Amino acid sequence: MTTPPRLEISWPSDSALEQSINALASDREKSRRGGSTPCLEAGSSTATTRRSSLDQCMVYNTDTSPIWNICISYSALLASFFSIFLIGTPVAAVAKEDRVLDGCVMWFVWAVAVRLQRNFKTSHCFLSTPRLKNPLVTIMNPVLVTTLLMTAYTRGKACAYGSGKLADVLHKFSSGTPLYTLWTSATTSLPLPTGATAWFGAGDAALSILECGILIWGFKLYECQRQLFSSAGLVTVLISVSAAAGNVFLSVLSGRTFGLAMPEALAFAARSTTLALAKPAMAAVGGNLGVNAALVVSNGILGQLMYPIALEKIGVKAGSDGISSGDGVSRPEAEDSEGVRQDRSDSNLEEQLRGGDDSATIAAGITIGINGAAMGVSYLYETKSHAAPYAALAMTVFGVMTVVFTTAEPFRGVLIALASR
Known part of the structure; x- marks a missing residue:
């Protein structure tokens, strides 16, 4: 007795229901490889498997409501917003302590700035004009947006407190004393430097977090030992040292030549460093901190506006997780029907992966x-x-x-002599 042939039932490929299942399965490709998921298994074509997967997907989508998904996605934004009224405002009203309120407001402003840039970057706005969208995304830099909004917040707070309160509001927000200075004084029992106070506001906390950025990039260097422990890495170090010396001394000399005052000319000595490193450099030589901060931020923003165009001109490609399009915008690589990324790297990029990066990439x-x-x-x-x-x-x-050339002798003396000419 022969077994009758098994009847296979397949749905049309243009079914909207199957397209939704395939899209959901593609989005969870990585999770499906590591373990079982409630969505469709790749390669199954029987009606029983499809119906079972459909039921599981419907149950999975029913359990998670859209409101819950929004709350999870915007959890930091919502938490920071409600903390202003549930924590910051009561503490400021009862204990006359504004630092908690300032911290909550700054947290909310930062969350708004980050979310705004991220949503605009992934949105369909100006999708047909990427050369316009890239500058807009760059201008929406969270650091710049937070700085502008917190400036408006401190001015508005000073107006609410009455005339002549701006200096007091700014001092409560940030005294200018770094965290490491307070810790050093507390552990060594030494007095604080002249002009420093023990007050530590929300702005000082933000600067302390910002100062950790140099350490974060140091950890990233650990991932790239092959490129750095090579002749290219040695050349990078030598060029960077020479560029630092030239920038510190020549920029200050040029500033004085063009008629800038001594503090403003010294502000150019650390124009291309991070704010965390520029601050001690300016404190050591007496440079204008405001001018230096404006130079550092504007230098980075103008650079990001030009990077896509410049990198495209010299042929520097994006990495293996993305491909660089002709308009200078990095896009994800295409996926095949199985959801597996296709390698779109050209032969030059493959040679870089095997034998090292080319001179254009290093430069x-x-x-x-x-x-x-x-x-x-x-x-x-x-x-x-x-x-x-x-x-x-x-x-x-x-x-x-840059910090060495502005703080250590005899470099510091030479720099001040150039600035005082």
Whole structure:
């Protein structure tokens, strides 16, 4: 007795229901490889398997409501917003302590700035004009947006407290004393430096977090030992040291030549470092901190506006997780029907992976690391560029040597002599 042939029932490929299942299965491709998921298993074509997978997907989608998904996605934004009224405002009203309120407001502003840039970057706005969208995304930098909004917040708070309260509000927000100075004084029982106070506000906390950025990029360097412990890495170090010396001394000399006052000319000595490294450099030589901060931020923003165009011109590609399009915008690689990424790297990129990066990639990394500092390095890591390790190394060496040339003798004396000409 023969077994009758098994009847296979398959749904039309243009079914909207099957398309939704395939899209859900594609989105969870990585999770499906590591274990079982409630969605459709790849390669199954029987009606029983499809119906079972459909039931599981419907149950899975029913359990998670859209409101819950929104709350999870915007959890940081919602938590920071409600903390202003549930924590910050009551503490300020009862205990007359504004630091908690300032911290909650700054947390909310930062969450709004990050979410705003992220949503705009992934939205369909100006999708047909990427050369316009990229500058807009760059201008929406969270650091810049937070700075502008917190400036408005402190001015508005001073107006609410009455005339003549701006200086008091700014001092409560940030006294200018770094956290390491307070810790050093507390552990060694030594008095604080002249002009420093023990007050530690929300702005000081933000600066302390910002100062940790140089350490974060140091950890990223550990991932790129092959590129850095090579002749290219040595060349990067030598060029960065030379560039730091030239920038510190020649920029100050040029500023004085063009008629700038001594503090403003000294502000150019650390124009291409991070804010964390520029602050001690300016404190050591008496440079204008406001002018220096404006130079550092504007330098990074202008750099990000030009990086896509410049990297495209010299042929520096994005990494293996993305491909660089002709318009300078990095896009994800295409996926096949199984949800597996296709390798779109050209032969030059494959040669770089096997035998090292080319001279254009190394030069681009050094240039962006020296001039763009943290914002330039973050852009290269975001686009998975092979120039990112060299940029991180150049930024670190350049920044450290800038501090050395502005704080250590005899370099500091020579710099002040040039500025006082």
